[in-house]
Amino acid sequence: MAYDLQITTTSSKQTKPDQTQLGFGKYYTDHMFIMDYETSQGWYNPRIVPFQNITLHPAAKVFHYGQTVFEGLKAYRTKDNRILLFRPEQNMKRLNHSNERLCIPAIPEEFMIHALKELVKLDQEWVPSEEGTSLYIRPYVISTEPSLGVSPSNHYQLLIIMSPVGAYYAEGIQPVKIFVEDHYVRAVQGGTGTAKTAGNYAAGLRAQGGANEKGYSQVLWLDGVDRKYIEEVGSMNVFFKINGEVVTPVLNGSILDGITRRSVIQLIKHLGYNVTERRISIEEIYEAHANGTLEEAFGTGTAVVISPISEFSWKDQQITINDGKIGELAGNLYYTLTGIQFGNIEDPFGWTVEVK
Structure with a gap:
């Protein structure tokens, strides 16, 4: 038509x-x-x-x-x-x-x-x-x-x-502190978690407000059944670099299929890293921190592009990632992806569309 x-x-x-x-x-x-x-x-x-x-x-x-x-x-x-x-x-x-x-x-x-x-x-x-x-x-x-x-x-x-x-990072890219939410639930498999609909965001406001009151920027959502498997960070997808490998929660019916997420996965492979989509428990992240293999964590989304994570708080246990500094991979992804978006570097993927 x-x-x-x-x-x-x-x-x-x-x-x-x-x-x-x-x-x-x-x-x-x-x-x-x-x-x-x-x-x-x-x-x-x-x-x-x-x-x-x-x-x-x-x-x-x-x-x-x-x-x-x-x-x-x-x-x-x-x-x-x-x-x-x-x-x-x-x-x-x-x-x-x-x-x-x-x-x-x-x-x-x-x-x-x-x-x-x-x-x-x-x-x-x-x-x-x-x-x-x-x-x-x-x-x-x-x-x-x-x-x-x-x-x-x-x-x-x-x-x-x-x-x-405005620029999301007014003073340059900065790591953020994340509160792990284990009481409230954002979405469950079979629900509307894979859709970008208003109710998903309304469901997160109470937990987000509580995290802000505790001094944290965002909430890390766990799955709605076992309350142990990592899903999203606020309105962002989340990635971890553990012992040289990049892992991110597999799309399971309750996680939004982020366009920045897709782009980052492709870009990570382009940069020569291994990336795996699988179930990741919050216990695994804390264990990786304890044994020294948790190297980086970061969120991805349209507004922020890449948001390095410096700290998690779960059940009153705080862990600091990469000494609270921006990881090498997160920084590389941020400057490469924004470079493509703003036309400052070559776009080898054909992602950008010029408005004429």
Whole structure:
């Protein structure tokens, strides 16, 4: 099916914020994308419009039954003023994976990449140029049918909004301290852990708040059955370097298939390391620390790219990793991956897509 993308531009553009004070998700570009769905028509009326509030019926199903999914990716400005996206086709593919789990109709992936490029091109002045900054892009789907019946919606909206964001590490890449959560559960096999849906993140807020109160940046989630096997760090996938081998939790039905995770696995192999996807218990990590074979630990995700881990706290037992310093592998991965994303080094994988 062919789609006719309508573009309506605004005549009153906003003042751009100070690029050194962007933060995350505080400012939004001049335009947004919207597309509607109705069961008898499928997806229709794709349009780029001035950024605006949306109006929903109080009984819209998204409010009551949480039928919503989202994605996150970035646009980067290179030193020679080009604009690059990083693996956008993977985001659209994963959005459809989430859609399937939440009973939301599949989106037209190829058209959505076209629409995304048009939106970024229209608001390209919003792609910041300061070191480490980027334009964060949030596609999402909400169920809009005004009905309190517990069933999949017959109406949806697909939207894309964009926000210029600051460098995650304002003072350079820094290791973080992690609290191991063994009481609350984020997801279980057969649940929605593999989908990027709002409920997964709401389920983590209580534990995240408790970790912050104890002085820790993030939560390390354990599996929901045995409460011993490592799953994710906050909203990131997690990796460990043990005795020269890199290991990461295998995707098991409750772990998000991170696009940065996939990229890092490919990059680790490219750099000549062995990487294994398997079940990893928290006991194994503490034992590796005790016998001196735990060399590094780090998280991966769109916002942070690579987040080195300096400390774990589990059952009131703290362990320090690599003397609290950034590991050689984590540092190499960070500078290589961000170098590819910002066009500073060669992209041997064909991951970046230029917006023209």
